[in-house]
């Protein structure tokens with residue numbers, strides 16, 4: 042099934058073709074209800090010119106006080122901005138509404154934002170939090186000596202305090218993002234309203250985690266919609282969901298929330314905590330008693346046991362999503378009932394969770410910002426971290442170090458941005474269960490808390506931004522464009538991960554993106570693959586070299602060991618042969634791999650324009666000595682570099698092996714190999730990628746196979762899942778010494794053969810920024 046995966050920004054042509062190089066206007070804006078009609082007209086008569094006028098107004102009115110901001114249209118160093126000037130504030134508000142939001146591509150599963158094409162450099166300025174009147178007031182709750190059990194006097198105390206609810210309707214009126222998200226949440230709540238309460242389903246080792254997150258997602262939407270309408274039908278619907286998830290037909294009375302898989306327990310506890318706290322005045326005393334009793338019996342009491350017995354393995358400095366999710370759920374539950382329950386369990390748990398998360402969860406980003414599991418697991422972990430930090434901040438006035446005990450934690454926002462390609466994530470390793478209530482909206486909180494407005498600006502465009510947390514984490518004073526000044530490349534060097542992210546644009550859905558990793562094959566909470574050297578490649582709005590993702594989590598011993606002979610490493614999707622890397626002797630890589638990397642970048646950054654003029658010599662490369670990942674070799678090195686102004690990619694492997702060698706890449710494309718055997722055309726939809734083996738060693742030819750195990754592989758406990766539609770592009774060679782140079786030429790629209798370069802052959806050790814000019 043070489044299905045039609047291309048689509049992101051598909052309405053536009055390539056930046057590298059002739060004629061109008063970017064999207065047509067029809068891919069430009071969507072606007073909130075109030076401005077819809079007018080903007081549709083604008084789109085027809087030319088968006089960019091009008092943007093200049095409007096941005097002039099926004100910049101003049103709001104950014105005037107930022108001396109560091111770009112000067113176009115600004116009123117210099119005036120420090121007044123629009124503060125205290127209702128007329129200016131209202132003109133800023135209407136300007137923001139008229140600009141609106143960017144559209145989301147709905148013609149593919151990627152659901153990526155579509156940025157308008159414009160060379161108008163006044164339109165999108167440096168990311169900043171403007172000194173604006175249009176943001177939250179100061180929190181009236183400012184305890185001088187905060188403690189985890191000393192809570193805000195009024196409800197809600199979790200994440201969305203009263204003063205924010207009071208301000209929100211006004212902010213919604215003046216901010217197109219809040220306006221759009223609010224409408225989506227109402228729509229989602231209405232959709233969930235009409236569904237039956239979530240049905241109990243125990244999914245093997247994954248337990249009832251999907252159930253828990255779905256209940257939490259619904260309760261957030263119901264409670265939000267109630268507080269925005271005062272229509273008690275939302276309270277009744279919430280009660281139905283609570284009664285279901287705490288009732289006799291749900292699970293087993295002795296351990297309803299499946300404390301054996303404590304993530305489930307924690308997420309249910311969080312869901313009940315939100316319902317209890319946000320709808321507090323709506324519940325009768327009997328209902329409150331009942332919610333508390335359910336939460337204590339099935340959530341908080343099992344939580345105490347996790348800390349006081351050997352049950353809670355995740356409490357032992359586990360730097361991953363388990364520590365974040367479990368501590369966060371127990372914290373929300375405890376904060377919710379503090380003062381109402383007299384048993385002392387909430388106080389007891391807060392004494393455990395807060396210090397425990399500082400040692401575990403807060404350390405789950407390593408010093409380069411990479412999440413210590415995988416790019417998908419970042420969603421679960423960072424959501425837990427953000428919820429716990431935000432709940433503590435709102436309920437008690439302090440995050441107790443959760444946001445800053447690890448001085449590198451903020452870099453996790455950089456990690457997420459660079460792990461995001463034009464089509465999708467660099468999704469190495471396990472992908473995790475369904476996300477439901479786990480989103481990337483921690484970026485919105487982190488943007489505000491760490492003063493990194495680009496995190497907020499990046500995430501506010503994403504399709505998962507519309508949910509209740511964003512409404513309260515978003516600082517509407519944010520202004521500018523995340524891409525203005527954003528370097529196109531970033532290298533992550535911690536020994537654990539060692540990876541590179543290189544691209545041709547932040548805003549063109551057709552951009553070239555290559556990400557490649559070395560790193561360790563252990564120490565990743567058993568969510569990794571044996572994948573040193575693995576890469577993904579995006580171009581032309583589609584993914585050409587991709588990942589297979591998780592195997593079935595219910596497969597025996599899937600998580601039980603990461604040792605060399607572990608059953609995990611017998612499943613195709615986790616084995617080295619299931620990765621886009623070098624395979625030696627059809628055998629798995631060494632779990633003790635300790636590669637070394639080098640890299641450089643021309644340092645090209647995107648400017649304020651969404652139209653990039655990339656200099657011919659703009660490049661980046663990353664090389665790795667991955668010898669230690671293999672058995673039976675003298676040396677294996679891999680290098681990846683961008684060529685020809687980021688229009689082409691070279692992957693070079695230098696191998697000296699005493700065993701047979703395979704170069705492997707997994708693709709959804711239809712592969713057609715030329716008679717010579719040394720070049721291939723990959724096709725996905727109407728897009729093409731030419732792949733050529735330069736200076737082929739004797740006998741080196743491309744072949745293909747299905748993405749299935751070798752007959753000689755050790756038998757896994759259960760059969761692999763199929764990988765339908767996936768073809769493996771292979772170069773097979775006997776033992777020997779080789780230099781394999783594979784050149785990737787995406788067929789940009791309007792390009793011809795003469796637009797592509799054939800690079801010189803340069804040993805990896807001699808690569809430099811100038812070596813391929």
Ligand SMILES: *[C@@H]1O[C@H](CO)[C@@H](O)[C@H](O)[C@H]1NC(C)=O
Nearest residue numbers: 209210211213214223224227
């Ligand atoms: C939130 O969205 C709903 C549904 O579209 C709408 O009725 C309501 O007016 C919105 N709230 C505000 C404050 O605009």
Ligand SMILES: *[C@@H]1O[C@H](CO)[C@@H](O)[C@H](O)[C@H]1NC(C)=O
Nearest residue numbers: 225226228229232258477507
């Ligand atoms: C919420 O509504 C939006 C807009 O209709 C939709 O795209 C999205 O899939 C819904 N989310 C869920 C989880 O149903």
Ligand SMILES: *[C@@H]1O[C@H](CO)[C@@H](O)[C@H](O)[C@H]1NC(C)=O
Nearest residue numbers: 207210267268269270271272
């Ligand atoms: C809902 O009720 C609260 C408390 O009485 C009030 O402050 C708020 O304005 C009401 N909201 C709406 C949308 O009617």
Ligand SMILES: *[C@@H]1O[C@H](CO)[C@@H](O)[C@H](O)[C@H]1NC(C)=O
Nearest residue numbers: 585586587588707708709767
């Ligand atoms: C195939 O396409 C799916 C859907 O976009 C993607 O998740 C997967 O990673 C792709 N597989 C490969 C091998 O590119």
Ligand SMILES: *[C@@H]1O[C@H](CO)[C@@H](O)[C@H](O)[C@H]1NC(C)=O
Nearest residue numbers: 802803804805806807808812
């Ligand atoms: C690589 O670099 C070495 C040391 O600088 C030099 O002696 C050699 O000629 C270079 N080789 C190539 C092919 O550029």
